[in-house]
Amino acid sequence: MTFSDWLAEPANWAFLAIAIPMVLAALRVVTSRNVVHAALFLVLTLAASAALFILLSAEFVAWVLVLVYIGAVVVLFLFGIMITRAPIGRETNLSHTTRWPAAAASAAVLAVTVWSVLALSQGGDGFSDPLPAVGAATDTAVLGEGFITRYLIPFEAVGFVLLAALIGGITLARKDLTPAEEDEGDQV
Amino acid sequence: MVLTQFLVLGAILFALGVYGLLSRRNAVTVLLSVELMLAAVNINLVAFEAFWNTAAAHGQIFAIFVITIAAAEVGIGLAIILLVFRNRASSNIDELDLMRW
Numbered sequence: 152m153t154f155s156d157w158l159a160e161p162a163n164w165a166f167l168a169i170a171i172p173m174v175l176a177a178l179r180v181v182t183s184r185n186v187v188h189a190a191l192f193l194v195l196t197l198a199a200s201a202a203l204f205i206l207l208s209a210e211f212v213a214w215v216l217v218l219v220y221i222g223a224v225v226v227l228f229l230f231g232i233m234i235t236r237a238p239i240g241r242e243t244n245l246s247h248t249t250r251w252p253a254a255a256a257s258a259a260v261l262a263v264t265v266w267s268v269l270a271l272s273q274g275g276d277g278f279s280d281p282l283p284a285v286g287a288a289t290d291t292a293v294l295g296e297g298f299i300t301r302y303l304i305p306f307e308a309v310g311f312v313l314l315a316a317l318i319g320g321i322t323l324a325r326k327d328l329t330p331a332e333e334d335e336g337d338q339v
Numbered sequence: 340m341v342l343t344q345f346l347v348l349g350a351i352l353f354a355l356g357v358y359g360l361l362s363r364r365n366a367v368t369v370l371l372s373v374e375l376m377l378a379a380v381n382i383n384l385v386a387f388e389a390f391w392n393t394a395a396a397h398g399q400i401f402a403i404f405v406i407t408i409a410a411a412e413v414g415i416g417l418a419i420i421l422l423v424f425r426n427r428a429s430s431n432i433d434e435l436d437l438m439r440w
Contacts, residue, residue, distance in 0.1 A: 157341070157344075160340065162340050163340060163344075166340060166344060170344075170348050173348070173352075174348070174351055174352070174355075177351075177352050177355045177356075177375055178355060180355070180359065180371055180372070180375055181355050181356070181358050181359030181362070181363070181368075181371075181372055181375070186365060186367060186368060189368055189371055190367075190371060193371050193374060193375070196352075196375065196378060197374075197378060200378050200381065200382055203345070203348075203382060203385075204381075204385050206340070207340075207345075207385050207386060207388075207389040208389065209385045209388065209389070209396075209399050209402070211399065211403075212381075212385060212399045212402045212403060212406075215403055215406055216381070216406060219406050219407075219410055220374075220406065220409075220410075223410065224374070224409070224410055224413050227413055227414065227417060228367065228370070228371065228413070228417070230417075231367055231370075231417040231420060231421065232367055234421055234424075235366075235367065235420060235421060235424040235430045244364060244431070245363065245364060245365050245368060246362050246363050246364055246368075247362055247363070247364055247433070250362045252361065253357075253358050253360075253361030253362035254358060254362070256357060256358075256361055257354040257355065257357040257358035257361070258354070260350075260353065260354045260357050261350060261351065261353075261354035264346075264350035264353065264354070265347055265350050265351075268343060268346040268347055268350060269343070269347075272341075272342070272343040272346075277390075278341065278342045278343050278346075278390075279341045279342075279343055280341065280342075281340065281341065282340050282341065282342060282386075282389045282390055282392075283389070283390070283392045285340055285389060289396055289399060293394070293395060293396050294396055294399055294400060294403070296395075297395050297396060297397070297400045298400065301395065302400055302404075305404060309404055309407050309408065312407075312408065312411050313407065313410070313411050315411075316410075316411035316412075316414050316415050317414070319414075319415055319418065320414040320415055320417075320418040321418075323415070323418035323419060323421070323422050324417075324418040324421050324422065326425075
């Protein structure tokens with residue numbers, strides 16, 4: 152499949168319209184000098200990945216991503232930024248001053264992964280065939296059935312992890328009261 | 340649409356996450372970079388699900404597991420950052436050299 156064949160498909164225009172802003176927003180997440188801007192660019196990146204999931208006909212996962220990430224996780228991040236009084240405005244020491252080792256490491260990761268993906272797509276595994284699932288919505292009932300049959304034990308384990316995280320988060324973030332303060336709390 | 344374009348996009352996002360993880364000093368922004376890497380993994384999982392097109396949608400189920408674990412990780416991570424900030428009045432990770440000698 153040549154590039155012009157690829158570009159002739161309308162879905163690929165939608166892909167480019169989502170992917171290019173997504174990569175730019177992700178770049179701003181890791182380079183922005185303003186913590187709040189970085190968190191808000193993460194919203195843009197995650198919204199774009201939800202749009203990609205809809206393009207891949209994974210509607211339920213897309214809306215779970217919007218609810219859990221954009222609805223809860225990013226709000227938690229913004230709370231974290233405000234509570235730790237991280238500098239809200241422009242800030243010069245948000246990143247290390249010598250960044251070339253990080254850039255070299257990530258360039259190496261990018262080179263190895265892209266090279267292996269391209270090498271695989273040259274092989275006969277059908278990586279460059281049109282995706283079969285696109286266009287037909289995934290039935291959410293299939294996901295629900297998977298959760299209570301084949302993936303029941305992982306599902307329960309994840310529920311336990313969430314409970315542990317909830318208790319752990321409260322225990323860690325809670326202020327340690329001195330005995331005198333605890334007595335005061337009893338009287339109130 | 341082909342599988343390769345999604346895998347390359349995931350690779351780019353993951354590499355950006357690695358860059359942020361290594362170059363950031365502020366602990367909150369390090370966690371943001373981790374979220375970027377998890378988003379890249381989710382794109383790969385859902386794209387492979389669209390590729391294999393299994394009847395039970397295994398890839399999407401795994402993506403939901405990843406989203407759940409990420410939510411738990413952010414909760415704990417921010418609680419730890421809060422605790423460190425309270426004790427040291429700083430959320431810069433290179434000032435946390437308590438375990439180095």
